[in-house]
Amino acid sequence: MGRSLRVAVAGATGAVGLEMVKTLEKRNFPISELKLLASARSAGKTMKFKGEDVVIQEMTKKSFEDVDIALFSAGSSISKEYAELFRGNKNSVMIDNSSCFRMDDDVPLVVPEVNAEDAFKHNGIIANPNCTTAIMCVAVYPLHKAKGLKRMVASTYQAASGGGAKAMQELIDQTADVLAGKPAQVNVMAQQIAFNLFPHIDSFLDNGYTKEEMKMFNEARKIMHMPELMLSCSCVRVPVLRAHSESLNMEFEQDITPEEAREIIKNAPGVILCDDPANKVYPMPIDATDKYDVLVGRIRQDVSRNDKKGLEMFISGDQLLKGAALNAVQIAEVLNR
Amino acid sequence: MGRSLRVAVAGATGAVGLEMVKTLEKRNFPISELKLLASARSAGKTMKFKGEDVVIQEMTKKSFEDVDIALFSAGSSISKEYAELFRGNKNSVMIDNSSCFRMDDDVPLVVPEVNAEDAFKHNGIIANPNCTTAIMCVAVYPLHKAKGLKRMVASTYQAASGGGAKAMQELIDQTADVLAGKPAQVNVMAQQIAFNLFPHIDSFLDNGYTKEEMKMFNEARKIMHMPELMLSCSCVRVPVLRAHSESLNMEFEQDITPEEAREIIKNAPGVILCDDPANKVYPMPIDATDKYDVLVGRIRQDVSRNDKKGLEMFISGDQLLKGAALNAVQIAEVLNR
Numbered sequence: 001m002g003r004s005l006r007v008a009v010a011g012a013t014g015a016v017g018l019e020m021v022k023t024l025e026k027r028n029f030p031i032s033e034l035k036l037l038a039s040a041r042s043a044g045k046t047m048k049f050k051g052e053d054v055v056i057q058e059m060t061k062k063s064f065e066d067v068d069i070a071l072f073s074a075g076s077s078i079s080k081e082y083a084e085l086f087r088g089n090k091n092s093v094m095i096d097n098s099s100c101f102r103m104d105d106d107v108p109l110v111v112p113e114v115n116a117e118d119a120f121k122h123n124g125i126i127a128n129p130n131c132t133t134a135i136m137c138v139a140v141y142p143l144h145k146a147k148g149l150k151r152m153v154a155s156t157y158q159a160a161s162g163g164g165a166k167a168m169q170e171l172i173d174q175t176a177d178v179l180a181g182k183p184a185q186v187n188v189m190a191q192q193i194a195f196n197l198f199p200h201i202d203s204f205l206d207n208g209y210t211k212e213e214m215k216m217f218n219e220a221r222k223i224m225h226m227p228e229l230m231l232s233c234s235c236v237r238v239p240v241l242r243a244h245s246e247s248l249n250m251e252f253e254q255d256i257t258p259e260e261a262r263e264i265i266k267n268a269p270g271v272i273l274c275d276d277p278a279n280k281v282y283p284m285p286i287d288a289t290d291k292y293d294v295l296v297g298r299i300r301q302d303v304s305r306n307d308k309k310g311l312e313m314f315i316s317g318d319q320l321l322k323g324a325a326l327n328a329v330q331i332a333e334v335l336n337r
Numbered sequence: 338m339g340r341s342l343r344v345a346v347a348g349a350t351g352a353v354g355l356e357m358v359k360t361l362e363k364r365n366f367p368i369s370e371l372k373l374l375a376s377a378r379s380a381g382k383t384m385k386f387k388g389e390d391v392v393i394q395e396m397t398k399k400s401f402e403d404v405d406i407a408l409f410s411a412g413s414s415i416s417k418e419y420a421e422l423f424r425g426n427k428n429s430v431m432i433d434n435s436s437c438f439r440m441d442d443d444v445p446l447v448v449p450e451v452n453a454e455d456a457f458k459h460n461g462i463i464a465n466p467n468c469t470t471a472i473m474c475v476a477v478y479p480l481h482k483a484k485g486l487k488r489m490v491a492s493t494y495q496a497a498s499g500g501g502a503k504a505m506q507e508l509i510d511q512t513a514d515v516l517a518g519k520p521a522q523v524n525v526m527a528q529q530i531a532f533n534l535f536p537h538i539d540s541f542l543d544n545g546y547t548k549e550e551m552k553m554f555n556e557a558r559k560i561m562h563m564p565e566l567m568l569s570c571s572c573v574r575v576p577v578l579r580a581h582s583e584s585l586n587m588e589f590e591q592d593i594t595p596e597e598a599r600e601i602i603k604n605a606p607g608v609i610l611c612d613d614p615a616n617k618v619y620p621m622p623i624d625a626t627d628k629y630d631v632l633v634g635r636i637r638q639d640v641s642r643n644d645k646k647g648l649e650m651f652i653s654g655d656q657l658l659k660g661a662a663l664n665a666v667q668i669a670e671v672l673n674r
Contacts, residue, residue: 151641155492155584157534157573171532172516179513195508195578196623197494199635199651204614208595208637208649217640232641232649234584236494239576241532247492247571249586258545277541286533298536300545303554304488304569312545312569314536 002336004032008067010059010082011074012036012047015165016097019325020071025050027329030336037063038074061085064092069332073097073324086124093335094125095328099211102127102219109222112330113270114141119334126331129223130215131323132156132235135244137223138322139296139315142268143261144224148253150309151230154216154246158201158235159285161242161319163189168241175239193239201235210235243285244323245316255308258299265296270322275299288316292326339673341369345404347396347419348411349373349384352502353434356662357408362387364666367673374400375411398422401429406669410434410661423461430672431462432665436548439464439556446559449667450607451478456671463668466560467552468660469493469572472581474560475659476633476652479605480598481561485590487646488567491553491583495538495572496622498579498656500526505578512576530576538572547572580622581660582653592645595636602633607659612636620653628655629663 007024011017017038024031036047037059046053057063059078064070064085072079072094079098086094087106101107108118109127114137119126129137140149160171166188174184174194184192191198202211209217216233220226265273274283275297283295294317302310317323344361348354354375361368373384374396383390394400396415401407401422409416409431416435423431424443438444445455446464451474456463466474477486497508503525511521511531521529528535539548546554553570557563602610611620612634620632631654639647654660 153490153586153641155571157494157575175512176516179509179516190617191621192623195576196621197575197577197582198621199582199584199619200614200617207640208614208635209640210614214640230641230643232586232639232647234492234586234635234649234651236582236584236651238494238534239532240534245534245536245573247536247573247584249490249569249571277537277545277547280527280537282536284528284533284535286529298545298571302569303544303546303551304490304567306567310569312571314571314573 002030004030005068005336006033006066007031008035008037008064008070010037010070010072010078012056013038013042014073015161015168016073016320016324019320020073020328021047021049023321023325023329029329029332035063035067067092069335070094071328071332076100083125089124093122095128095331096125097128097324097328099130099215101125102129103222109219110331111137111223111327112334113138114223115225116334119331128324128328128331129219130212131162131319132158132212132244132246133216133219133223134327135294135315135317135323136216136246136248137220138270139294140248140250141224142264143250143252143256146264147256149226149229149250150253151251153249154231154233156233156235157238157240157245159238159240159242159244159319160193162201162244171239171241189237193237195239197236197238199234199236201237240285241289242318242320243288243316244319245283245285245314248313248315249302250311252309252311256311257308258301258311261299261311270294271296273297283314283316285316288318291318292321294322339367341367342405342673343370343403344368345372345374345401345407347374347407347409347415349393350375350379351410352498352505353410353657353661356657357410357665358384358386360658360662360666366666366669372400372404404429406672407431408665408669413437420462426461430459432465432668433462434465434661434665436467436552438462439466440559446556447668448474448560448664449671450475451560452562453671456668465661465665465668466556467549468499468656469495469549469581469583470553470556470560471664472631472652472654472660473553473583473585474557475607476631477585477587478561479601480587480589480593483601484593486563486566486587487590488588490586491568491570493570493572494575494577494582496575496577496579496581496656497530499538499581508576508578526574530574532576534573534575536571536573538574577622578626579655579657580625580653581656582620582622582651585650585652586639587648589646589648593648594645595638595648598636598648607631608633610634620651622653625653625655629658631659
């Protein structure tokens with residue numbers, strides 16, 4: 001554990017911000033001063049941290065003058081507005097949960113279990129990956145290290161939390177309305193989510209993929225240092241509150257058996273092997289919720305191949321934790337080692 | 338339209354049976370006599386058919402003595418018990434929705450848009466495919482015919498209706514309980530389904546796949562006459578009421594562009610092209626519900642390949658209709674052409 005730091009959480013009242021504060025507390029991150037920053041609307045309210053009330057302050061450029069680490073989760077436009085304070089700054093680091101700097105060459109994109117060493121190459125800004133990508137990388141990287149991942153086809157089952165606290169509330173409200181025989185009100189998400197699902201997360205690109213799907217493609221390549229990784233992803237929003245699941249079909253350079261994969265996952269950081277189908281043990285979002293580790297299971301040899309280079313598996317991870325807040329705090333921990 | 342037939346529906350009060358009766362009515366299937374058969378528990382109750390009350394009778398072996406076509410959806414054990422009445426019988430045909438005869442050599446397995454001609458090779462029994470498989474085949478077959486399907490990776494998003502009327506009610510009851518802060522009662526399904534999902538449909542096999550997943554593999558090969566088709570499937574139950582969705586990654590023998598695929602789907606039977614993402618048009622279970630046709634969209638060139646032989650797409654189809662009742666009635670229509 002390193003020295004005590006002055007930490008700011010920008011966007012402390014959002015779904016991810018709240019989890020950042022909780023995670024800093026739970027992991028006992030060494031903090032000499034904690035600043036909780038939000039918009040003027042929330043300023044003056046208080047949040048508990050280690051039993052004490054911390055007053056939420058309105059975020060201004062002055063807020064970061066005496067801060068060592070700033071965890072940002074206030075949306076891309078806010079991140080862009082404040083980034084200039086950090087870029088090239090030797091005294092403080094921005095760990096940014098938005099997507100806007102992730103692919104910048106001078107911004108490391110870090111999943112600590114995969115590429116912790118990249119964090120030290122920062123120039124004032126470190127990016128926290130897309131939630132689906134972080135959850136996938138922590139599960140897939142140990143298999144890649146052992147057997148060389150070549151190509152992957154992913155289909156996701158993404159929770160409402162990916163759209164923020166308002167999207168989670170919308171799932172609950174719509175569900176209550178539908179059960180009461182009333183029409184679902186669509187305000188935050190692209191479509192009705194209650195008793196429905198839709199293959200539309202973030203906007204559509206010219207190649208027919210969504211930005212979310214291409215984040216998986218681009219960010220996974222950067223995080224795992226695999227500029228040639230072939231990866232196709234279909235991202236689907238499902239009526240689940242806060243854990244994302246992913247169905248992964250993987251092709252490796254070398255032969256890999258399910259038994260070998262289970263041994264690798266058992267010994268890897270950030271994941272829990274959850275693979276005893278005979279006893280109804282496999283990853284599920286309700287079990288992944290509130291957990292730091294990503295659940296990995298349903299590991300089996302791909303029957304659509306004539307060799308032993310293919311595996312199928314299913315994973316679930318808490319979108320707000322490994323998919324966002326936890327990973328950001330872990331990056332701060334790496335910097336403070 | 339052929340001659341009027343004496344039709345029996347075995348299991349008329351189940352989720353699929355109810356839809357069989359509705360579908361016979363809506364499609365104006367020529368019926369001279371309709372027998373609605375169920376267990377002793379339901380005998381004596383009535384169901385509406387074309388405005389008239391039809392009394393439900395207790396199913397016995399005598400029930401089928403004067404029947405031309407019997408649509409069975411009463412579970413595998415009932416189908417097995419009654420099959421002897423039909424096998425080798427030249428006067429009546431059993432169209433069976435259970436899984437028990439699907440892979441028998443003398444039982445055709447039919448999706449009319451794909452292999453209608455197989456229906457005439459029956460020996461008294463014709464099998465109705467697994468719901469996920471029927472929905473997939475009607476969407477994929479026209480692409481295969483044009484470009485030669487070689488390999489497919491599928492991940493499903495399967496509705497509660499696949500578990501019958503009781504599973505649908507369990508989804509509703511559990512959801513109401515969870516919203517009220519009460520624990521979800523798990524009685525019918527393998528796990529809590531409210532605000533959750535699980536990769537477990539039917540039982541697990543030695544190869545790590547579920548029976549449901551291997552049904553896709555085996556039945557798709559038989560229906561599409563592709564004994565060498567390479568197919569890997571991950572089947573997941575999601576909190577949706579009655580339409581199944583599937584994320585499909587396909588590899589073809591020949592090059593195929595998304596534009597070509599859209600033209601093929603536009604002109605194919607049993608499917609509706611639903612692919613205008615810029616206007617938020619793509620397949621979703623709430624839109625597929627109560628529809629005969631399978632919705633096909635999100636068609637795009639697979640970015641995990643360096644050639645033009647790969648496509649991704651997303652489909653949704655009503656599990657009770659194309660996945661069960663409609664397909665069974667369509668088989669009866671083929672026989673009566």
